[in-house]
Amino acid sequence: MGSSAEFFQHLMNGMTLGGIYALIALGYTMVYGILKFINFAHGDILMVGSYIGLFTFDAIRGQTLGPWTIVAFFIAMLAGMLFSAGLGMAIERIAYKPLRKATRLAPLLSAIGVSFILSNMAAWMWGTKSRKLEYPFDNTPLHIGGVSITPHQILILIVVIVMMVSLKLFVDKSRIGKAMRATSLDQDTAKLMGIKADRIIAITFAIGSALAATAGFLIALEIKVYPSMGTMTGLKAFVAAVVGGIGNISGAMLGGILLGLLETFGVALLGIPYGLRDTIAFVALIIILLVKPEGLLGKVEKEKV
Amino acid sequence: MLNFILLILIYTGIYALMAIGQNLITGYVGLLSLTQAGFFAIGSYVTAILSVTYGIDFWVTIPLAAIVAGFFGLVIGLPTLRLKGDYLAIATLGFGEIVRNILNNWDKVTNGPMGIQRIPMISVFGVRVSPYEKWGFLVLVWLFVLVGYLLFERLAKSRIGRALEAIREDEIAASSMGINTTRYKVWAFVFGAAIAGVAGSLQAEFILSVTPGAFTFMVSIMVLCMVVLGGMGNFKAVILGAFLIQFISYFPQLVGLSNVIPPQFKQILFGLILVIMMIWRPQGILGRQKRIAPGSFFRKGGRS
Numbered sequence: 357m358g359s360s361a362e363f364f365q366h367l368m369n370g371m372t373l374g375g376i377y378a379l380i381a382l383g384y385t386m387v388y389g390i391l392k393f394i395n396f397a398h399g400d401i402l403m404v405g406s407y408i409g410l411f412t413f414d415a416i417r418g419q420t421l422g423p424w425t426i427v428a429f430f431i432a433m434l435a436g437m438l439f440s441a442g443l444g445m446a447i448e449r450i451a452y453k454p455l456r457k458a459t460r461l462a463p464l465l466s467a468i469g470v471s472f473i474l475s476n477m478a479a480w481m482w483g484t485k486s487r488k489l490e491y492p493f494d495n496t497p498l499h500i501g502g503v504s505i506t507p508h509q510i511l512i513l514i515v516v517i518v519m520m521v522s523l524k525l526f527v528d529k530s531r532i533g534k535a536m537r538a539t540s541l542d543q544d545t546a547k548l549m550g551i552k553a554d555r556i557i558a559i560t561f562a563i564g565s566a567l568a569a570t571a572g573f574l575i576a577l578e579i580k581v582y583p584s585m586g587t588m589t590g591l592k593a594f595v596a597a598v599v600g601g602i603g604n605i606s607g608a609m610l611g612g613i614l615l616g617l618l619e620t621f622g623v624a625l626l627g628i629p630y631g632l633r634d635t636i637a638f639v640a641l642i643i644i645l646l647v648k649p650e651g652l653l654g655k656v657e658k659e660k661v
Numbered sequence: 662m663l664n665f666i667l668l669i670l671i672y673t674g675i676y677a678l679m680a681i682g683q684n685l686i687t688g689y690v691g692l693l694s695l696t697q698a699g700f701f702a703i704g705s706y707v708t709a710i711l712s713v714t715y716g717i718d719f720w721v722t723i724p725l726a727a728i729v730a731g732f733f734g735l736v737i738g739l740p741t742l743r744l745k746g747d748y749l750a751i752a753t754l755g756f757g758e759i760v761r762n763i764l765n766n767w768d769k770v771t772n773g774p775m776g777i778q779r780i781p782m783i784s785v786f787g788v789r790v791s792p793y794e795k796w797g798f799l800v801l802v803w804l805f806v807l808v809g810y811l812l813f814e815r816l817a818k819s820r821i822g823r824a825l826e827a828i829r830e831d832e833i834a835a836s837s838m839g840i841n842t843t844r845y846k847v848w849a850f851v852f853g854a855a856i857a858g859v860a861g862s863l864q865a866e867f868i869l870s871v872t873p874g875a876f877t878f879m880v881s882i883m884v885l886c887m888v889v890l891g892g893m894g895n896f897k898a899v900i901l902g903a904f905l906i907q908f909i910s911y912f913p914q915l916v917g918l919s920n921v922i923p924p925q926f927k928q929i930l931f932g933l934i935l936v937i938m939m940i941w942r943p944q945g946i947l948g949r950q951k952r953i954a955p956g957s958f959f960r961k962g963g964r965s
Contacts, residue, residue: 394747454940462939464693464750465889469935472882472928480925587878588758594751634762638755642740645748 361502366624367617372509372578374616375516379571380593381600381608382523383564389540389603390560391456396467397447398568399590400474401440405569406581407482409436410489421493429492433515433573437566444565445558453554471586478583486582489573512574519570520609523563527605536560540603592637599644601654610652615640667795669911670904671867674802677903678860679880680887681806681813681896682853687885688893688949689817690849691829696737696753697884699760700730700854702876704861709777709871710770719783723862730858731851738850743843757881764873776872783866792867802863806900809856814896816852825849826894879928883910886931889938892945901947906931 380402387395413432417425451470455463497504527533538546539556547553572581575589592615600611615637622628622636650656679697686694704726711717711725741752764771771777783790783801790797816822824845827835836842865871883906891902910927913919938945 394751396750451936451940458939458943459691460747461687461691461693462943464747465885466936466939468695468750468882468885469932469939472932472935474932476925476928476932480923480929591751591755591758598748598751632762632766635759638752638759641748641752641755645752646740 362624364501364503366620368503368505368509370617370620371613372512372516372616373620374596374613375513376571376574376612377589377593377596377615378609378612379516379519379567379574380589381597381612382520382605383568384594384597385600385602385605385608386536386560386564388597389605390536390543390557391452391463393452393460393463394467394594395452395561395564396464396590397470397474398564399586399588399593400471400478401444401447401565401586402568402572402590403478403581403583403586404443404474405436405440405565406572406576406585407436407478408439409433409569409573410487410576410581412436413489413492417490417492421491425492433570436569436573440565440569440572441562444561444568448558448561453557475583475586482583484583486580486585488580489576491577508577512577515570515574519567523567524605526563532556532559588634592634595637595641598641598651601651604651604653604655607651607653614652664795665911665915667799669907669915671795671799671802672911673900673904673907674799674806675860675864675867676884676887676907677806677900678809678863679857679884680891680899680903681809682856682860683884683888684893684896684899685813685817685825685849686853687888688895688899689822689825689829690846692742692846692850693747693750694753694850694853695750695878695881695885696757696760697853697857698876698878698880699753699757700734700857701861701864701880702760702764702871702873703730703733704858705865705871705876706764706771706777706861707858708862708865709780712781713777713779716781719781719862719866723859726858726862727855728858730861731855734851734854735847738847738854742846742850754878754881757876757878761873761876764876771873774873776870776874778870780865780869780871782869792869798867802867805859805863809859810896810900813852813856817896821845821848882928882931882935886934888945890934890945892947892949894949895945895947896950898945898947898950902945 380398383398383401384395387393387398409432412435413428416431417428447470451466452463455466491508493507495506495508497506527536535546535551535556536559538549538551539553543553546556571589571593572585575581575585593612596611596615597608598611599614600607600609618640619633619636623630623633628636644651679701682700683694683697686692707726707729708719708722711722712719737753737756741749765774767773782792785801790801792798817825824835824840827838827840828842828845832842864875868875887902887906888899889902890905891900892898909930913922913927
C-alpha cells in the first residue's frame with residue numbers, strides 16, 4: 357500500500373467517524389443556541405434511540421439478506437429517531453422547562469440527573485451486555501485504488517450527508533427554521549413577534565434527539581450498543597460542537613469532521629497510543645478554549661451587565 | 662447489624678469530606694465540577710503507592726495526597742475556570758475519565774486493573790487503627806471530618822468566602838469590585854480537590870486496597886447528590902446529605918433485600934433526587950446558611 361493510499365484510507369475512516377460526531381454535535385449546538393445550556397442527557401437519548409432501532413430491526417428483518425433487510429434497516433432507524441424525538445421532547449417538558457427561569461446551575465444538575473436515570477434504566481431493563489446489530493447487507497470491503505472501503509462506511513457517509521443537508525435547508529429555508537433562528541437570537545423578541553417559543557424549543561429537542569438516534573444507530577452498525585455508550589460519545593460530540601463554535605450549526609458539522617480526522621490521524625500518524633485515543637478530544641477542548649474560546653465559526657459575545 | 666451501621670457511618674465520613682469540597686466549589690462559587698471521583702482516586706493512589714511501594718508512613722502520605730490532588734485541581738482548573746461554568750462540567754467529567762483510564766493502563770505504577778493490595782494499616786502513636794475495629798476507624802474518620810468542616814466553614818466565613826459568594830451571585834459585579842475572579846475560583850477548586858484527596862487516602866486505609874473500578878463517575882454523582890440533597894452553601898447540610906445518600910446506597914443490604922432490588926435502583930434514585938430537588942426544592946433540605954452580620958447577633962441577617 358502506498359503512502360498516499362494509506363492517507364486516503366485514514367481520511368475515509370476519519371470522515372465516517374467525524375460524520376457521526378457531527379450528527380450528535382448538532383443536537384448539542386441547537387439546544388445551546390436557544391437555551392444556552394448543555395443537554396447532558398443527549399448522549400443517553402442517543403443510546404436509547406440505538407436500542408429501539410436495534411430491537412425494531414431484530415423484530416422485522418427476517419432471516420435472509422436481501423432488499424427487504426435494507427428497507428428494514430431504514431424503518432428501524434426511523435423508529436429509533438421517532439422514539440428519541442418523543443423522549444427528548446418529554447425530557448425537556450418534565451425536567452428542563454420548569455427550570456427556565458432558575459439559576460444557571462439548576463438545569464445542568466437536572467440534566468445530569470436525567471442522564472443518570474436513562475443509562476441506569478437501560479442497564480436494568482436491557483442488561484449491561486453489549487449487543488451487535490446484524491448486518492443489513494454484505495459488508496465485504498471494496499478496494500478502490502488501494503483504499504478499502506466497507507459498504508457500511510458508504511452507507512454512513514450517505515446518511516450523514518443527507519441528514520446534514522436536509523437540516524441545513526430546513527433551518528435556513530423553512531418557516532419553522534426561521535422561527536428557530538429567531539428564538540435563538542432573542543427569545544423575548546421572537547415571542548413578541550408571535551413565535552411560539554415553547555413549541556420551537558420542543559421542536560429543537562425533537563430534531564436534535566432524532567439526529568442523535570440516527571448517529572447511535574450508525575454506531576451500532578460499526579461498533580456495539582450498550583447502556584453507557586452515550587457517555588463518551590456524547591462528550592466527544594460536545595467537544596466537536598465547542599471546537600466548531602457552540603450554537604453554530606455549520607460549526608458543529610465542521611467540528612465533528614475535524615475531531616473524527618484528528619482522532620484517526622492522531623492514532624495513525626502521530627503515534628498516540630490507541631488506549632489514549634479518548635484523551636485527544638479533551639486536549640483539543642482545552643486547547644480550543646484557551647486559544648479561541650468562541651470556536652472556529654462562533655461569534656465573540658461580549659458579556660453585558 | 663451494628664457493624665453494618667458503623668460501616669455506613671465510616672463511609673458517610675469519607676464521603677462527607679468530598680461533599681465539603683464539592684460544596685465549596687458548587688455551593689459557594691456556583692461552579693459545576695464533576696470530578697470529585699478523580700481527585701478521590703488520586704488521593705487513594707498516592708497513599709497506596711507511597712505506603713506499599715516505598716514504605717512511607719500513612720501520616721506522611723496524607724498531606725502528600727492532599728497536595729497532589731490539589732495540584733491536579735490547579736492543572737485542570739487553570740485553563741477551564743477562566744471560561745464560563747458550563748465548560749467546566751464537561752472538562753472535569755473528561756478529567757475524571759482520563760484519571761481512571763490512566764490508572765487502568767499505567768501498569769508499572771498503578772498495577773492496572775488489578776490495583777494495589779495489602780496497604781499497611783494506620784498507627785497512631787504505635788496503636789494500630791485497623792479497619793476491622795470499626796469504632797476506632799470511625800472516630801479517626803470523623804476527626805478528619807470535624808477538622809475539615811471547621812477549616813472550610815472558617816474559610817467560607819472569611820473574606821475569601823465572601824468573595825466566592827460574590828462571584829456566584831454576579832461575576833461581572835464581583836470583578837468590578839476588584840475581586841480577581843479567576844484566582845478565587847482556582848483556589849476554591851484546589852481546596853475542594855485537596856480535601857477529596859484526603860478522603861481518598863482514608864478510603865485506601867479503610868479498604869486496604871485500591872482498584873480503578875472504585876472511582877467511577879457514580880462516585881462524583883453521589884457526592885453531587887449529597888450537596889444538592891442537603892443544601893448547597895451549607896456545610897452541615899452536606900454532611901447530612903452524605904449520611905442520607907450513604908444510607909440509601911446501603912439500604913438494600915441493611916434490610917437484606919440486596920438480592921431482590923437490582924443495583925441500578927439506587928442509581929436511578931440518585932438521578933431522580935437531582936431532578937426532583939432542582940424542580941421542587943433547589944435549596945436542599947436544610948437550605949443555604951444565613952449570613953449574620955458580625956456584632957449584630959440580634960438583628961435580622963441580610964439576604965446572603
